[in-house]
Amino acid sequence: MLFEKFVAKTKSWWHEYFIEVTKAQSEGRLFTNGKVTLYPTMIIFTKFSKHYTAELVGASPTYNELKIKIHTERSIHRYLNQFDEKYEKPLFQLDSGLMGFRLFTISTNHQAQLLKERFPNIDLYKSHMAASFDADCLFGFGDNFTYTCIENSILVNKRENFYRIKNILAMYIVASKISTNQLEGLYNWTTEEGCVKGVHTVDDSEIVKTTVAQFQSMYLQPKLRETTIGEFINSHPEIVKLAFNASRFEYEPSLKWLEHDGTCEDTYINPDLIIENIYGEWDIYDLKTALLDKTRLTKDERNRRRFVDYVSEGIAQLANYREYFRYEKNKAHAFEKYGITITDPKMVLVVGSWENFDKSEVLQASRSLDKKIEIIDYDTFAQLIISGATALARSPVTQ
CATH class of the missing domain: 3.40.1350 (Trna Endonuclease; Chain: A, domain 1)
Structure with a gap:
């Protein structure tokens, strides 16, 4: 699939989906258990040599049409670990079709809980997966990889004494060879359980921390344009x-x-x-x-x-x-x-x-x-x- 088609199909699919969610919310059909629903404000698309990513970003109490941002990055491994292109010892090797990660903190080390001062949302997800070996990245991608999704999760990477945290609302990673039917199948599978996806559902007291977590993921992304950071702030x-x-x-x-x-x-x-x-x-x-x-x-x-x-x-x-x-x-x-x-x-x-x-x-x-x-x-x-x-x-x- 051409990257431009991936962008157009993804934007259209999620825009229509969020229109339906907001309609359900206005009609009282959205059950939130007393929590606040926060919608993304933009989609960041990134093209790599063999993969594409679409990441929903932002935390707004109202839904407006998603702003499109195109990010340039030479390696999907650098995009995910936010340091470099190392991928010799991944924590997870992805080499098949549909799979997903949800409600996890995933780290290449055991130090995540020591970062709360700098990253106040680090303990948002109680399920924590960490490498028991010296992993140099979280995900590797084999030749048979087709697509995956990472939802409501936190990625923690470390190089020497430096840390990068990526708070993910929803990210979709696909092989560039993906077909239109497979892409639509990924998004349909993501949302078929009747559970609303692509949004934050948080307590009132967590709204600011959630927004800050999204902001930190933005400015800690290597080579992200100043204008994209500025657009997030404006949104x-x-x-x-x-x-x-x-x-x-x-x-x-x-x-x-x-x-x-x-x-x-x-x-x-x-x-x-x-x-x-x-x-x-x-x-x-x-x-x-x-x-x-x-x-x-x-x-x-x-x-x-x-x-x-x-x-x-x-x-x-x-x-x-x-x-x-x-x-x-x-x-x-x-x-x-x-x-x-x-x-x-x-x-x-x-x-x-x-x-x-x-x-x-x-x-x-x-x-x-x-x-x-x-x-x-x-x-x-x-x-x-x-x-x-x-x-x-x-x-x-x-x-």
Whole structure:
């Protein structure tokens, strides 16, 4: 099957399916045992040399048409273990037709429970399968493999002292040789039991943790585009509001340069996020990636400490946005188009993770920066979401 046909068939099938689910929900025919139903917001499709994957991602209380994202990755093993292409000693060797995994935490080691501080959803599934040998990946694929599904499960991979967690709502892995009938058979088999698939069913208290788990899986995916991470954030506005005390925000606002010093050749600026906090002040955020291929965000010794180029580019973008708002015509345009009022904004760069964000080194490299520029990593972003939810729950206003 051509990859383009796989994308079209999969999107159509799941869209029609979720329309039926929402109809059942509105008519009172969806039994949830008092729990909340959260729908995916996008499908990430990935093409490999011999396989295709479709992964449902997101956690929204309402269903809207799924956004399509195409991810580029050279190896299905790297996609699943989030480190490299090793697959000599898999925990499971898949070499047949239909099979599936559901409600499991699956890991290449026995350390999963030690990760709760960083990954609060790690203990969501009580059934835990771990390798008793030195597995270098979770899944291997033989020549006879046709298709499989992984539903409501967590994959845990480790390389040295680094971990990658993949919280999977629903992922479908197929051989590229799959036929149309086989693909439809996979999706029909998945849902034939009368149990609704492709959605989260959680307690009220687990909504934020579930969303954060999906977010972490996004930014810990190697080579995932900045725009895909940004689209996830835009589709889940609550995480921005909880993390940054935001009353509202604009995602990728398009602002025309109406005034400058004569040297500007750009026509527009498109910041990732411009956020109004609860005090009525507007701040500017630029979203990069977790930079998973780097062990450090800085380079050189202490006396010459500076950021790697990728981080410096993000800082330069923020400086450009700040310059835009130094001109009155530009500020007036932003107010007329979006209601944005910016005078002296805080500028925040989100980049890196706990694995490569060394606070002391970042502070040393920041010595020459404007004090209004702040750099945080994605794991800190995730923790801020949970902290914001906790603070909101304790607020007298919400009690």
